[in-house]
Amino acid sequence: MLKKGKKMLALGLTGAMVMGLMGCSNSTDNQDAAKVNQEETEDSNEKSDTQDDTKKDVLSDNQDGGAEVENDVTLEVEVGYTAEALEQFREVIDDFTAQTGIEIELVTPGADYETVMKTRMASGDMPDVFVTHGWSIARYKEYLTRLNDETWFEKIDASILPVVSDQEGSIYVLPVTQGMNGLSYNKRVLEDASVNATEIQSMDDFKEACEKLKEKGVTPVHIGGKDSWTTAGLYNVMAPAFYTAKGCKYPSGDTLKDGSFDWDANGKYLLEEIAGMVQAGYFNTDFITADETSSVIALGEGKCAFMFGSVGYVQKAKAVVDDAEIGVIPMPSTMQDGESQYMTGEGSCFGIFKDTEHMEQAKQFLEFLALPDNANKIMKADGEMPALDGMDKEGSESYQAYQESINSFNVCYDNLFDREYFPSGMWSVMTDAVMEVFMDPEEQGIDRAVSLLKENYIDKYEAAQE
Amino acid sequence: MKKKEVKINFFYIPAILLILLFVVRPFCETIFISLTKWNGYSSDKVFIGIKNYVDMLKDDRLKRAFVNTLIYGFASTFMQNVIGLLIAVFVDSRFRGNNIIRAVVYMPIMISGLIMGYIMYFFLTYDNGVLNDMIGIFGYEPVDWLADGRRGILFITLINTWQYAGNCMIIYLSGIQSIPQMYEEAAVIDGAGTFQRFRFITLPLLLPAVTTAVITNLIGGLKLFDGIIALTNGGPNYATHSMMSYLNSQYFLAEKAGYASAVGISTFVLIMVISLLCNQYFEGKSIEE
Numbered sequence: 001m002l003k004k005g006k007k008m009l010a011l012g013l014t015g016a017m018v019m020g021l022m023g024c025s026n027s028t029d030n031q032d033a034a035k036v037n038q039e040e041t042e043d044s045n046e047k048s049d050t051q052d053d054t055k056k057d058v059l060s061d062n063q064d065g066g067a068e069v070e071n072d073v074t075l076e077v078e079v080g081y082t083a084e085a086l087e088q089f090r091e092v093i094d095d096f097t098a099q100t101g102i103e104i105e106l107v108t109p110g111a112d113y114e115t116v117m118k119t120r121m122a123s124g125d126m127p128d129v130f131v132t133h134g135w136s137i138a139r140y141k142e143y144l145t146r147l148n149d150e151t152w153f154e155k156i157d158a159s160i161l162p163v164v165s166d167q168e169g170s171i172y173v174l175p176v177t178q179g180m181n182g183l184s185y186n187k188r189v190l191e192d193a194s195v196n197a198t199e200i201q202s203m204d205d206f207k208e209a210c211e212k213l214k215e216k217g218v219t220p221v222h223i224g225g226k227d228s229w230t231t232a233g234l235y236n237v238m239a240p241a242f243y244t245a246k247g248c249k250y251p252s253g254d255t256l257k258d259g260s261f262d263w264d265a266n267g268k269y270l271l272e273e274i275a276g277m278v279q280a281g282y283f284n285t286d287f288i289t290a291d292e293t294s295s296v297i298a299l300g301e302g303k304c305a306f307m308f309g310s311v312g313y314v315q316k317a318k319a320v321v322d323d324a325e326i327g328v329i330p331m332p333s334t335m336q337d338g339e340s341q342y343m344t345g346e347g348s349c350f351g352i353f354k355d356t357e358h359m360e361q362a363k364q365f366l367e368f369l370a371l372p373d374n375a376n377k378i379m380k381a382d383g384e385m386p387a388l389d390g391m392d393k394e395g396s397e398s399y400q401a402y403q404e405s406i407n408s409f410n411v412c413y414d415n416l417f418d419r420e421y422f423p424s425g426m427w428s429v430m431t432d433a434v435m436e437v438f439m440d441p442e443e444q445g446i447d448r449a450v451s452l453l454k455e456n457y458i459d460k461y462e463a464a465q466e
Numbered sequence: 467m468k469k470k471e472v473k474i475n476f477f478y479i480p481a482i483l484l485i486l487l488f489v490v491r492p493f494c495e496t497i498f499i500s501l502t503k504w505n506g507y508s509s510d511k512v513f514i515g516i517k518n519y520v521d522m523l524k525d526d527r528l529k530r531a532f533v534n535t536l537i538y539g540f541a542s543t544f545m546q547n548v549i550g551l552l553i554a555v556f557v558d559s560r561f562r563g564n565n566i567i568r569a570v571v572y573m574p575i576m577i578s579g580l581i582m583g584y585i586m587y588f589f590l591t592y593d594n595g596v597l598n599d600m601i602g603i604f605g606y607e608p609v610d611w612l613a614d615g616r617r618g619i620l621f622i623t624l625i626n627t628w629q630y631a632g633n634c635m636i637i638y639l640s641g642i643q644s645i646p647q648m649y650e651e652a653a654v655i656d657g658a659g660t661f662q663r664f665r666f667i668t669l670p671l672l673l674p675a676v677t678t679a680v681i682t683n684l685i686g687g688l689k690l691f692d693g694i695i696a697l698t699n700g701g702p703n704y705a706t707h708s709m710m711s712y713l714n715s716q717y718f719l720a721e722k723a724g725y726a727s728a729v730g731i732s733t734f735v736l737i738m739v740i741s742l743l744c745n746q747y748f749e750g751k752s753i754e755e
Contacts (some may be wrong), residue, residue, distance in 0.1 A: 095668075115718040121507035139507075226612075228719065286592035288702045289612040294593060362643050425505060428719035433702045460721075463503070466512070 071101035073261040073358050075365060077129040078120075079106065079348075080113035081381060084319075088381035095354035095369045102361050126353040128362050134346045134416060136173040137166050138424050144172035145353040150363065152370035155389040161343055163415050174366045176375045177347030177384035180328075180402055181237050181416065184313040187325035189218055189305045197329050198408035201340065203241065203273070206332050210282045213305045220282040222304035224292040225438060230309070232418075235270065237308045239417045240341045242270045246412045247338030254420040259461040271449050274434060275441035288438055298372050300324045311398040312347075315383030318397060328401045330411050340409045342402075345416040347384035423460035429453060484529040493734075499727040527704045528729065531712040534619055535733075536723025538626060539687035539740070540706055546683050547676070550634020555664070557635070558642050567641075572632035577610035578710035579629070583696025586625050587612075590697075618698045622706060625693060630686060634679045641675030642668060675746035680739055688737050709733040 081089050088106055093104040107127060114133065120126055121143060132140050147153065156164075156171070160178040164171050182221055190197055193216040195209045210220035224230045244253040245267070250269055255261040261357040277283065284290060284304060296313060298304040300320030307313050314326045350369060352362040368374060372390045379386055385399045386392070393399050418426050426461035433449035440448070500518055502511040522528055553571055557564045574582065589596045590611045598608035612618050645668060653663045690712040694700060700707035700715055707715065709729060717726035 118507045118718060118721075142509075213691065226701060228699065286610045286613065289592060289610055289698075291587075294591070298593075425721035428715070428721075431719075432703075439703045456720075459588075463505070466510070 019411040030119060031222075035415055062293070071361070073361055074103040074105050075129060075358055075361055076105045076107060076127040077365070078113075078117070078130040079108060080110070080131055080133060081108065082110045085381040085383075088377055092205040092369065092374050092377050095374070096365060100361075100364065100368070102245075102365070126355075128351055128356040128358055129350055129365055132173050132346060132349045132351050134179070134235070134419060135388075135424075136164050136171075136346060136349055136351055136399060138419060140351060141166060141172055143353055145356075145359070146170050147172060147174065147363075147366070150174070151367060152368075152388065155370065157389065159385045159413060160346075160387045163344055163419075164271065164346060173349035173351040174370055175346060175349045175387040176369055176378045177382055178387040179345040179347045179416075180311045180382050180398070181233075181235070181309060181343040181345065182311060182328050182330045182341075182405075184299060184307045184309070184311060184317065184326055184328050184401075185305055186299055186302050186317075186456055187327050189213070189302045193218060193305070197327055198405075200332050201409065202332050202336050202338070203334050204336070207277075207282075209305075210277075210280070214224055214281060218302075219284045219298065219304040221277070221308065222284045222290070222295040222298045223287045223308070224290040224295040225288045226290060227292040228428065228431040230292050230295065231434040231438070232427050233309045233423070234274065235430040235434050236417045237331055237343065237412045238273065239421075240343060240414060241334050241338075242273070244414060244417065244421060245331070245333060245339055247333055247335050249334035249338075253421065259458070261457070263450055263457065267450040267453055271433065271437050271446045275437045275446055278438060278441040288435075290326075296320060299326065311385065311402055312383040314398045314401045326397075326401060327404060328398070329405050330409050334336045339412040341412050341414060343416045344413055345419065346376050347387060348382050349387075422457065423464045425460045426453075426456060496727045496730055498708075499724055500731050503722045505721040506717055506726075509556060511724075514724070518725045519732075521725060522728055522732065527707070528709075529714060530704060531707040531709050532736075534707060535688055535690075535709045535736075537619060538690045539741045541623045542626045542687040542690075543680055543683045545623075546631045546634045547679055549627065549631040550679065551638050551672075552553050552621055553631070554638035554642055555636045555668075558639060568635070571635050574629040575632050577629070579690075579692035580696050582625065582629055583693040586621070586693075587697050590621060612698055613702060615702060618702070618706040622690070622694055622697060625697070626687060626690060629693075630683060634683060637675050637679040637682075638672065641672045641743070645671045673748060673751055677745065678749070681744050684744060685741060688740065689733070709736070 053186035055280045077093065078285050079086075079089060090106065093106060099101055107116075113131075117130065121140075126143055132144075136144065148169075152174060152412070153171070156175060157178065160175050161171070163178070164173055164175050166172075185197055187197070188210070190213075191213045193209075195212050200209055213220040220328050225236060240248070242248055242250055243256065244251070245276050252261055252266055261267075278287075284295075284298065286294075295304070295307055296316045299307050299313060302321075302324070311328045314328060317326045318324050330342045332340050350366055352359065352366065356362050369378065370388060372388075375386070375388050375390075376395055377395055379391060383398055385396055385402060414420060418430065422430075429452060433452050436445050436449040436452065439445060499511070501513060501515060503514050503517075504511040553567070557568050557571075577585075590600065592608055592610040592613075595608070595611070597611065602608065611621065649667050649671070650663060653667055658666070688708075689710050690708045691714065694706060694708055694711045695714070698706045700711050704712070704715075710733065713726045713729045713733065716722045716729060720726075
């Protein structure tokens with residue numbers, strides 16, 4: 001009897017430990033609820049549309065010191081900020097509470113933000129307001145409130161508006177900042193190697209610059225492969241130059257979108273380029289095990305010349321070395337006469353859960369965030385570029401660096417590559433594909449990477465069509 | 467023969483309800499999800515039968531994670547128990563400072579696995595890593611220690627061993643201290659030496675403690691997760707993943723919740739079978755007092 005009891009105890013403990021990771025991820029009931037909610041989306045959006053005029057008046061009154069919106073509530077707000085950025089955001093929400101009396105419960109999962117949000121989506125337990133980190137349309141739309149009728153809608157920058165709009169022109173977030181992807185570089189390092197950044201108009205120019213930098217003993221490109229988003233980011237920044245930018249070598253935008261892209265014939269070109277960069281020694285020695293922070297430090301300290309990814313690295317690198325001179329350039333074309341490209345995406349974009357019990361207060365909160373002073377504070381916190389008219393563009397180091405660059409290049413713009421041309425869920429596949437090439441930059445590694453991309457692209461594309 | 471009276475202790479009910487709610491129900495749901503194709507957050511789940519389980523057999527990365535899991539489980543447990551037992555015997559003797567040694571050995575347990583992983587990551591990084599700085603003093607070139615998967619597995623196993631050896635030490639120490647002194651005294655009178663007393667008295671009487679130490683550390687090693695995420699994130703290229711960290715990557719990064727659930731169920735079965743076999747083995751060896 002005692003032995004049996006022990007066995008049952010061991011069994012129970014084992015189950016509890018294993019299920020610790022699995023158990024709280026979903027609920028069938030909640031899934032059903034989510035499905036019902038999805039069906040009700042249109043209804044609720046229509047309802048909120050008809051009420052919007054009234055709300056606007058109420059909100060305006062409240063801004064002027066009126067008290068028609070009930071303020072004895074607590075809004076749950078979830079953001080991905082950490083460290084100093086989080087402290088700066090706290091200042092903004094403290095001001096909001098001081099002015100309106102509405103309390104904010106701030107949830108900050110940090111690096112696990114996306115994971116936590118996926119879990120919350122699965123369980124239907126969404127925060128009242130949350131940051132959509134590039135996925136307001138493709139992933140979160142069914143959970144968000146349509147916001148076209150808000151007072152700040154007219155202030156949205158024209159370059160970010162298409163990125164946050166669906167096919168019907170509806171938006172579901174307040175875009176306070178926008179992300180811009182290209183190449184960040186250390187000006188002094190390039191000067192020392194006699195490289196003129198504005199002359200990097202094509203991939204050949206870029207490789208020539210890398211050779212000069214190598215001769216000087218500087219790491220041309222730093223990448224922190226331990227953090228999976230950096231390798232996926234490399235693919236994401238480089239892909240348009242090969243497949244979708246104006247005048248690119250292998251134009252495939254349409255086939256990528258309609259699911260007919262020929263991976264066997266065309267999938268290898270970008271991966272071959274990355275493999276060539278590995279073989280040529282353009283990356284840091286520890287490109288597989290370094291993390292993103294070490295890349296930012298290397299850029300700031302001038303131990304490397306370039307970083308692929310967000311122009312937000314300008315501010316981050318300057319935070320490491322005060323007097324670092326960091327510039328940005330768009331992704332060079334694969335053709336000499338092709339256009340260089342900046343990829344525009346969501347920066348800090350705030351959406352409201354469509355079933356929130358505090359819709360009025362949540363809209364009031366967004367209206368507060370859209371005020372120039374508050375939006376500027378958020379821009380300083382995330383280091384990205386302004387997305388609303390009236391913001392202090394001069395105060396954004398990323399924006400300054402971007403402005404400096406655009407006159408020297410024939411630039412085209414597009415949404416982030418994966419958001420525009422890949423089905424949802426390809427980010428980790430891009431990571432895996434690039435890592436395959438990093439580990440084995442020969443034909444076999446490239447073939448494995450192409451197979452990975454092809455298999456998952458088809459699978460996820462078909463799933464998205466169902 | 468008198469029939470046993472069936473008694474229900476009502477104090478069990480809250481615990482049973484909690485287990486039903488937080489273990490049994492999620493477990494059943496996980497079994498259902500493992501039979502579907504689902505991205506982990508949308509409202510659409512497609513029932514695909516046992517396809518996820520069939521796919522597991524063809525997944526080379528999962529096979530690697532499976533082997534790694536066994537290494538993390540068995541190698542760590544072996545080393546933790548040997549080291550823990552030796553230290554327990556050592557600190558059981560009376561000498562000045564043995565309390566300090568106990569505290570120092572036990573201290574790493576108080577740090578979370580995730581924090582420990584990050585601390586060790588900074589110790590092992592190529593650029594400015596403590597280990598590279600140390601070998602640099604002797605004129606050696608820096609090494610990218612974690613770039614090789616096999617070295618990554620070794621470091622993860624060693625770190626896990628170091629962190630939880632203190633757990634074994636405490637279990638063995640309490641086991642040693644509960645052995646009646648009379649057995650030792652009788653053996654001394656019979657002329658047994660130190661090693662003989664340890665081999666024929668201490669060790670056999672420690673078997674209940676061995677069972678506890680082995681099974682708890684084995685389960686801990688088999689479900690190792692946080693240290694891996696912090697130290698290597700499962701890389702390079704999936705070389706250091708355990709079943710648990712692989713499950714996490716499939717669920718949340720690859721958005722294959724159905725497949726990840728199948729991996730989870732399989733891991734549960736694996737850990738349960740190994741734990742029961744170990745339990746049975748040690749029960750067979752235990753000495754009736």
